[in-house]
Structures are given as structure tokens and as C-alpha cells.
Amino acid sequence: MAPLVTSLNSLMPRLQKSLSRSEDFTAEAAPRVRTPMAIARTQAEVPLRRVEKEENRQAVREMIRAVDESSRTAGQLLDHAMVSFRTDDLARETIQLDELIVDTVNRLHPISELRDVEIKTHKLMRTKIQGDPILVQNAIQNVLDNSVKYTCADTKITVMLDQSDGTAHIRVQDEGRGFDDTEIDQLLLRFERGKNANGIVGSGLGLTIVDDIMRAHGGHIILSNNAGEGACVTLSFPL
Structure with a gap:
């Protein structure tokens, strides 16, 4: 039993360190994902104001919508990961x-x-x-x-x-x-x-x-x- 207890005792700090690194990664990844999406959306809005043909305007609108969908999904996936990490060791x-x-x-x-x-x-x-x-x-x-x-x-x-x-x-x-x-x-x-x-x-x-x-x-x-x-x-x- 002694070797098992020793192994478990050494495992817990490593596990905690791994979880902490994962949470840090999520926090650092969030702006790296969201910022390019926001820039892409802003750049797409520029031609929307200049394009005259309705079919071309519709194509740009669909592109903006796709960026919005991707941005929201990426953001909520990161939020979901953050929630998972924090609920594993819930602060009180x-x-x-x-x-x-x-x-x-x-x-x-x-x-x-x-x-x-x-x-x-x-x-x-x-x-x-x-x-x-x-x-x-x-x-x-x-x-x-x-x-x-x-x-x-x-x-x-x-x-x-x-x-x-x-x-x-x-x-x-x-x-x-x-x-x-x-x-x-x-x-x-x-x-x-x-x-x-x-x-x-x-x-x-x-x-x-x-x-x-x-x-x-x-x-x-x-x-x-x-x-x-x-x-x-x-x-x-x-x-």
C-alpha cells in the first residue's frame, strides 16, 4: 500500500499543475481567437458600404454572418473550457x-x-x-x-x-x-x-x-x- 499512497500523493500536485496550465492556456487563447475574428468582421463591413449590386451585397452579408457564427462558437467553446476547469476545483x-x-x-x-x-x-x-x-x-x-x-x-x-x-x-x-x-x-x-x-x-x-x-x-x-x-x-x- 505504501508505494500506491506515495504515487497518489505525487500525482495530485502534477494533476493540479496540469489543470492550472490548461486554464492559463484557455485565458491566453481567448483574445488570440476573438481579436482576429473581430478584425475580419470589420474588414468585411467596409466593402458592404461600397458595393452597389444587391447580389454582391448579399454575398458580403453572408460572409459577415459566417464570421459572426464562427466567432461566437469559438468564444463559447473557450467559455465552456473555462467553466469545466473552474468547476473541477470550485472556488467558494x-x-x-x-x-x-x-x-x-x-x-x-x-x-x-x-x-x-x-x-x-x-x-x-x-x-x-x-x-x-x-x-x-x-x-x-x-x-x-x-x-x-x-x-x-x-x-x-x-x-x-x-x-x-x-x-x-x-x-x-x-x-x-x-x-x-x-x-x-x-x-x-x-x-x-x-x-x-x-x-x-x-x-x-x-x-x-x-x-x-x-x-x-x-x-x-x-x-x-x-x-x-x-x-x-x-x-x-x-x-
Whole structure:
């Protein structure tokens, strides 16, 4: 038994070092992937303003869309890798959840304003949870990003936070397309996208990332539709 124990004891530091290197690689790779994509998109927009023939303009639009698809998929693959590394050795810090929500909403305001969508908070109960603040913010941001993409212009997204039975609930309600009831169970799977996603740039990884983060924190995500129209995503964390 002694040799086995010695081998295991020597393995753990090497494993931790390997995981740390992998996380460092992901962090360093992100800008190297995203920056060239952003430059390619900017360069493609230049001829779009100059081309006169509609068929040529359409070809440039399709090229820009392909760049957007590739950029988003690459970005979310890197995010997924980052989440995997961080959930393997989950940090446990005290998170002021209501303040984190406000910060995340403020970060997304420039994007939502471009789409004429208002994100507002409503009745955010003062709430503290234990967890990894980077991952929790990533989960909230992915949900809000989805809502902004799938809702219509001149509508609003409402973010609420309350508590019940020892659990904190973040609810994000929009006025968009809602979920197809026959597809809800599949949307948390990797690379799965709903039928209503046609024409919208996405990778099918956003909700998978959120689900992984929630499970790592002992919580869960629930997808549902509002009584009127639009979707509701609930993130529940243990207190």
C-alpha cells in the first residue's frame, strides 16, 4: 500500500499543475481567437458600404454572418473550457448576488440598446450565496444574452431576485419568441438549438454552460414560458 499512497500523493500536485496550465492556456487563447475574428468582421463591413449590386451585397452579408457564427462558437467553446476547469476545483466565496446582477445588467446595456431592448431589474432582494463569482456572473450573462437575442425590438427584459425555502431564485423574463414546449428538455444539451433559432447567430452552448455552472453550485436551471408571451429562465442557488 505504501508505494500506491506515495504515487497518489505525487500525482495530485502534477494533476493540479496540469489543470492550472490548461486554464492559463484557455485565458491566453481567448483574445488570440476573438481579436482576429473581430478584425475580419470589420474588414468585411467596409466593402458592404461600397458595393452597389444587391447580389454582391448579399454575398458580403453572408460572409459577415459566417464570421459572426464562427466567432461566437469559438468564444463559447473557450467559455465552456473555462467553466469545466473552474468547476473541477470550485472556488467558494461570499457573493452579494443582487449587486452581481446589477453589474451584469450594466455590462449588457450597450448590447441591449443596439437592439432597442430594455433590461430592467425589479425587486432584487438582498441575497448572499457561496460560490465562484466569475462562474455565477457567466451564468447570468449567458441567460441575459440569450434573452436579448431572442426578444423583439422595443420590448423589455425583467430580472428579479427572491428567496424561498432556503433557495435564491433569479428570474429572467422577456417578451420574445418563448420556448417550444416540445423542445425545452433538449435545450440544455450541448449544441442543441430550438426551431425558433433560425436566422439568429448562436452556438447551442450558452444554456449548456449555464446548466454546468448551476450543477456545480448545487443549484439548477428551469426553462418555462410566461403566461402571456416570452420566455422565463429561473436560476436557483442554495443559500
